[in-house]
Amino acid sequence: WQKGEYIGLLAGVSRFASFGPFTSRNHGSQFLLASFFISLCLWLPHFLLDVKRRLPYKNIWFFTFSLILFIGIFFTHSRGGVIALMLGLFVLSFLCLGFLIKKKSIKFIFIALITFIFTCLILFVVQNGTTIGLRQFGTFSDQARRLLYGAAFDMLKDFPLTGVGFDAFSGAIDAYLKVSLKAFPRYLHSDWLELLLSFGYIYGTIIFAWIGVFIYKIICLFRDLEPKKQVRLAIFCAGLTGFCFTGVI
Numbered sequence: 001w002q003k004g005e006y007i008g009l010l011a012g013v014s015r016f017a018s019f020g021p022f023t024s025r026n027h028g029s030q031f032l033l034a035s036f037f038i039s040l041c042l043w044l045p046h047f048l049l050d051v052k053r054r055l056p057y058k059n060i061w062f063f064t065f066s067l068i069l070f071i072g073i074f075f076t077h078s079r080g081g082v083i084a085l086m087l088g089l090f091v092l093s094f095l096c097l098g099f100l101i102k103k104k105s106i107k108f109i110f111i112a113l114i115t116f117i118f119t120c121l122i123l124f125v126v127q128n129g130t131t132i133g134l135r136q137f138g139t140f141s142d143q144a145r146r147l148l149y150g151a152a153f154d155m156l157k158d159f160p161l162t163g164v165g166f167d168a169f170s171g172a173i174d175a176y177l178k179v180s181l182k183a184f185p186r187y188l189h190s191d192w193l194e195l196l197l198s199f200g201y202i203y204g205t206i207i208f209a210w211i212g213v214f215i216y217k218i219i220c221l222f223r224d225l226e227p228k229k230q231v232r233l234a235i236f237c238a239g240l241t242g243f244c245f246t247g248v249i
Contacts, residue, residue, distance in 0.1 A: 029081025
């Protein structure tokens with residue numbers, strides 16, 4: 001029910017009048033995306049680095065579970081979720097290639113480039129699909145996002161230092177919108193922009209700087225870990241990359 005029909009069934013209200021983590025296909029794809037990369041941690045390090053544990057029955061079950069989550073992301077019909085999935089898989093492929101190829105040479109660059117091209121081809125095929133592929137771009141959904149982003153920056157002009165606080169955007173959006181968006185979910189459709197809007201430029205800048213330090217610390221961890229833990233950290237980085245991307249749009 002990627003259009004949120006279950007909300008009307010369970011709560012008796014329209015999804016446009018409700019709040020929560022599963023009121024839209026985008027939130028559903030984020031949940032499945034995070035779950036997919038977490039599930040990879042259970043079997044992928046053994047599959048890549050441990051011949052004895054490569055295909056036992058447990059790994060087959062874990063692989064099947066990961067495959068179900070992978071397919072589920074496409075069935076949400078979330079464009080951001082599918083693009084983020086491909087982006088995360090490319091980051092994971094790139095990092096894992098670095099572990100498997102001992103010498104970082106032209107061969108490594110070539111294989112990384114082939115991986116990137118292959119990822120783009122998959123995304124192109126998905127884009128042109130008709131059933132579980134991406135929806136068309138340039139629709140009302142995209143236009144509504146631009147209106148919401150513009151309203152958010154107008155709010156920031158009025159509250160640049162302190163922001164508007166959590167969830168205040170949803171309550172005050174109609175006062176800043178140039179047109180009515182009654183048949184559209186009442187959230188900003190950009191987690192990072194909403195975070196900045198909630199806190200304002202000063203504290204928001206501090207939060208983003210802390211996130212930058214956090215990412216730097218993660219990168220530094222790679223040098224001190226054993227191979228299997230390096231692969232798990234690579235999976236974590238790939239999932240985090242995709243998850244952060246979905247937060248943008």
